Amino acid sequence: MKNKNAIRAVQSGHTLLLLVVVMFSMILAGCIDQETTGDAIAGKNKSTICAQCHGANGISIVPIYPNLAGQKEQYMILALKAYRSGERVNMAMTPHARKLTDEDIADLSAYYASLPPGG
Numbered sequence: 564m565k566n567k568n569a570i571r572a573v574q575s576g577h578t579l580l581l582l583v584v585v586m587f588s589m590i591l592a593g594c595i596d597q598e599t600t601g602d603a604i605a606g607k608n609k610s611t612i613c614a615q616c617h618g619a620n621g622i623s624i625v626p627i628y629p630n631l632a633g634q635k636e637q638y639m640i641l642a643l644k645a646y647r648s649g650e651r652v653n654m655a656m657t658p659h660a661r662k663l664t665d666e667d668i669a670d671l672s673a674y675y676a677s678l679p680p681g682g
């Protein structure tokens with residue numbers, strides 16, 4: 564009797580563990596997905612304002628404005644979020660970053676990452 568209960572307890576423990584592992588993987592996959600589901604075509608459509616400073620193909624013609632073509636996608640997401648939160652501050656860049664949603668940031672980053680770095 565005691566043994567049966569013990570076996571049952573172990574079995575339900577395994578099921579619970581499996582459930583926790585599955586749920587944890589799903590959460591992890593969700594996080595990773597969120598960072599990489601940017602739509603480059605939507606990003607191109609949202610980049611008109613950015614192009615005024617960063618150039619039509621992500622290559623800037625102003626020496627103090629950085630190129631964005633071929634920029635690493637994850638880096639760009641972090642940079643834009645840093646401007647938006649105020650962690651990174653720049654007079655030219657901050658007002659534009661403040662208007663961006665998470666989706667805008669993902670789309671714009673996917674777009675610029677897809678451009679050839681040489682223009």
Ligand code: HEC
Binds near residue numbers: 612613651652660
């Ligand atoms: C008025 C000009 C201007 C506009 C418009 C502008 N930027 Fe910027 N951007 C800058 C300047 C200047 C910097 C460099 C700021 C610094 O030194 O931190 C910069 C920096 C950046 C960086 C960081 C680059 C790096 O190498 O760290 C990213 C990413 C960026 N801009 C994306 C965008 C996007 C996306 C848009 C459109 C929503 C945009 N910018 C609109 C002027 C502009």
